[in-house]
Amino acid sequence: MYKRYFKRLLDLVLALLVLPFWLLMLAVIAPIIYIQDKGTPFYNAPRLGKDGKVFKMYKFRSMKLNAPDLRNEDGSTYNSEDDPRLTRIGKFIRKTSLDETPQLLNIIKGDMSILGPRPDLPEHMNLYEGNEVRKLEVRPGVSGYNQAYFRNTVPWKDRIKNDIYYIDNLTFLMDIKVFFKTAISVLVQKDVFVEKTSNSKES
Incomplete structure (x- = not known):
């Protein structure tokens, strides 16, 4: 019952309650992004959603305009505190996770949930093996679950295993635990960046 109906209702109610505060945040962050790099404050990226449907995920843009596309060896997005592609405000919003807050709009639209597996790139659909497609x-x-407990410290394939574990054990109590663990993780800013080179992009 929670997984099929109540979770979506709770997402929508909480997102609408937070929306006015996010609009105030937008009024502060968006002009700073524009002033520093003279570009759009948003980064809109195609991502895999429920049942494999591709949607446009919203983020505050943390990288310079026309930054090169770099990926890790496993195909996941590159993420480093010393990434020269980051703007000054970009480094701050990445570290504080404020760059993810525009996804509030994705929640309202029904593309995303407050809690769930982090969305993969559309091309990752061809890289799923065995039951890995279950994350959709x-x-x-x-x-x-993976973001709260492991953040960016585990390889992409292990993240998928954690996503499937979350799906198999999804309850209201599980979401409460993940929510508070996420809050703690964001506050202490632990494991935000992965100090490892390869090839990636704004994630």
């Missing part, structure tokens, strides 16, 4: 059984989340 639920709406992707702004945060989730």
Whole structure:
């Protein structure tokens, strides 16, 4: 019952309650992004949603305009505190996770949930093996079990295993635990960046 109906209702109610505060945040962050790099404050990226449907995920842009596309060896997005592609405000919003807050709009639209597996790139559909496609059984989340407990410290394939574990054990109590663990993780700013070179992009 929670997984099929109540979770979506809770997402929508909480997102609408937070929306006025996010609009105030937008009024502060968006002009700073524009002033520093003279470009759009948003980064809109195609991502895999529930049942494999591709949607446009919203983020505050943290990288310079026309930054090169770099990826890790496993195909996941590159993420480093010393990434020269980051703007000054970009480094701050990445570290504080404020760059993810525009996904509030994705929650309202029904593309995403507050909590769920982090969405993959559309091309990752061809890289799923065995039951890994099961991570698409639920709406992707702004945060989730893997983000809360492991953040960016585990390889992409291990993240998928954690996503499937979350789906198999999804309850209201599980989401409460993940929510508070996420809050702690964001506050202490632990494991935000991965100090490892390869090839990636704004994630």
